[in-house]
Amino acid sequence: MTHVSDPIPDVVSVDRVRLVDVIAAYVGLTKPRVIELLLLTTVPVMFFATGGVPKLGLVIATVIGGTLSAGSASVFNCVYDRDIDEQMRRTRRRALPRHIVSPTAALIFGVVLAVVSTAVLWAWVNPLSAALSLGANAFYVFIYTMLLKRRTTQNIVWGGIAGCFPALIGWTAVRDTVSWEPFVLFLVVFFWTPPHTWALAMRYREDYAQVDVPMLPVVRSARAVAAQIVAYSWVMVATSLAIVGSDRIGWFYPVAALILGGAFLVQAHRFHTRTKTSDDLSVLQPMELFHSSNLYLSLLFVAVAIDPLITR
Template sequence: MGVSEQSVRTLGLSNIKTVTKAYVSLTKPRIMLFLIFTAYCAMFIAQRGVPNLQTMIVGLGGLALSAGGAAAINMWYDRDIDRIMQRTAKRPIPMGIVTPWHALVLGIGLGILSVVMLALWCNWLCATFSLMGYLYYAVVYTMWLKRKTPQNIVIGGGAGAFPPLVGWSAVTGHQGFAAWIMFAVIFLWTPAHFWSLALYKNDDYVRAGIPMMPIVCGSKTTKRQMVIYTFLLLLSSWLLVGSLRAQVLYIIMATAAGLLFLRSTLILMNNKEDQMTLAKRTFLVSLMYLPAVFAAAVVCALI
């Protein structure tokens, strides 16, 4: 039986959509949006108002290219363990939709394009911090820390903390105290966020041979450290108050979010019966914490 021209056309369009979706997923768009959001918040706080539209487009666009490029490098380098882990087995390279070489070229190309874009149409400081974040994630974390030390997430947390520095410098051309506090907040947020994921995805990391904290030091030590980092996170979030107008309101909102996150880690630490459910719950709380605090900071900077 012959295949109709319409069927061939439909199959062709379907294949194009599949490949396009695969290349987009190489850039980890959900993580990219999260990073863009933190930079966007930093822009508003730095400006004490709505930043210039062109600056926002160029600054956030350049950051998106940098984040997407670093993510593609991460997937290229981790393609061997991604095939083993259930959580990552359906990524484009393990599925055979994108070749490793193409992912590498995409990652390097986006990184170069980001630097050029930010340097030409924003400023060199912004381009420098964007490049530092790119190299931190693609090289320092992915190629060095991830497979060598249980502190991979702690030290590697700096990779996701660069966007506020990019956003702040895009608007002002320099750095400020508040930008570094936002960096610290993301840095201290990262361990509890990723270790909660590692606790309920522990089997995946064991199969891949990744020395995550729960594997190397055990769940008890991991949970205790999660509580410590979350407490430090709460304290660090208060330091942002000096850069805001509605200071009392911010303290209330940041404290409420911090205590909710801290409560979740304490319950996880003290309950040995239902680790899977509580780890998932803590992970979800961590996902809500950072947007809540940064959005609160923006509101309290503007009113």
């Protein structure tokens, strides 16, 4: 026998699916994978600045504030770039190109995240960290997204500065001041960004060419890009060793930096060698270098955190 109440569960289920889709869309606007990497350069520096294990409450507040701030910057980026995101294979599944979230709603969401993140960092961390976080957010939106991205091949070189700020924020969260050590780590991320991003851009160079975004792999040959990747990689590894002069560093970090740096340089040179014989993506395998760069930076900053725990 069919009961009048039978269809009700189906209606509720549809509503729930829609709610889940909308929530997932808003979360997607914040680019969670980017946030993960940014936090991985924040929390280890807090261990380094403390010389041991930082206070849990401070770590939680810094992580929450940093997550909301980075998420806000990503939302603003999605709003501004929604026209080209609709045309690119890598981005056409985002919430705005699929019209799951309106540009106005996304903009409001981004503003709310920015305000809340600044308030959290100001109240539970310190004003300096809040100001640095807000500055990184503004730099990413106004300098990289709106000014550089569509105008110059050096877009991610200078625009990537925004992604270097977490190293400073992790330090200031603990010490409420700046020092030369976090600036060295800042520069490591700065020199890491071009090899990391150009490898990804090479994989999607046709997408960028289609929307007239002048990423370096679009306007230069694969061999020329690979040569610059090798150059930046050497500077990055050399910079990572500059911090060894700090009296806060023991034996573990230098060993890890040498091993990780050597492994990444092998990958970068191998990639460069491939470009001498072919321009085909199936031969070049740029995503191999991209994933290696993620692993390199992650493990390097883990070494920053581990060093004071085992050498002090």
